[in-house]
Amino acid sequence: MVFVSMSRPSLQRRQARGLLAKHGIARLSELRAAGVTAATISRMEKAGEVVRLARGLYQLPDADLDVHHSLAEAAKRVPKGVVCLTSALAFHGLTDQLPRRIWLAIGTKDWLPKADRPPLRIVRFAPALLTDSVETYVIEGVPVRIFAIAKTIADCFRHRRTVGVSVAIEGLQEALRQRKTTPAEIARHAERGGIGTVVRPYLEALTANG
Numbered sequence: 001m002v003f004v005s006m007s008r009p010s011l012q013r014r015q016a017r018g019l020l021a022k023h024g025i026a027r028l029s030e031l032r033a034a035g036v037t038a039a040t041i042s043r044m045e046k047a048g049e050v051v052r053l054a055r056g057l058y059q060l061p062d063a064d065l066d067v068h069h070s071l072a073e074a075a076k077r078v079p080k081g082v083v084c085l086t087s088a089l090a091f092h093g094l095t096d097q098l099p100r101r102i103w104l105a106i107g108t109k110d111w112l113p114k115a116d117r118p119p120l121r122i123v124r125f126a127p128a129l130l131t132d133s134v135e136t137y138v139i140e141g142v143p144v145r146i147f148a149i150a151k152t153i154a155d156c157f158r159h160r161r162t163v164g165v166s167v168a169i170e171g172l173q174e175a176l177r178q179r180k181t182t183p184a185e186i187a188r189h190a191e192r193g194g195i196g197t198v199v200r201p202y203l204e205a206l207t208a209n210g
Helices: 008-023 028-033 038-046 069-077 085-091 149-158 165-177 183-192 196-209
Strands: 025-027 051-054 057-059 102-107 120-125 134-139 142-147
Touching: 008 025, 008 028, 008 038, 008 057, 025 028, 025 069, 028 038, 028 057, 057 069, 069 102, 069 134, 069 142, 085 102, 085 142, 085 149, 085 165, 142 149, 149 165, 149 183, 149 196, 165 183, 165 196, 183 196
Parallel strands: 102 120
Antiparallel strands: 025 057, 051 057, 134 142
8 A cells, every 4th residue: 555645835735724714814924833834825825725915914715704804904914903093983883984094003112013904004002001991803713902992982082183083072972872881981991091171071961962
């Protein structure tokens, strides 16, 4: 009886497909750590076995794309980042705006990513604000860190000159209307962010009318 062993390139292809099927999106460094060479990935890309999403970022061609696919890409590109501001509002269903860039919060001393895709808008947060009220959602097999609703609204007011006051107010109105958080929770996060006096009049006006 003759046993035919699987060739190294074929084994690497199988390992790559298995890793991508399990995790949805993988970085080249993750594939290489699993024993798949860059040359094998390049050959797989040319053969249409994998799709290059961005530099060093890959996915299977038949992968089911979630409506929040770009957030999964961003999380792979910047693992320490947290989806914030307008992008977090959109994820939580609190704005009709569809930001062209993914808003990501990183630390004050973190490396500034230079991602070509998806386009990113980076905002630096102080350590205490970066780790507060972070929720993790799995999108296409990728853990994506996103700020919770009350924290996101407070952050939008804190960065109102960047995202626009109208966006912050819209998020606040929708969160209260949909009862996705409470005025007390929003006020608590506003105080933590040093903008309690800014948010309080809006909260009082909306709750008085409600």
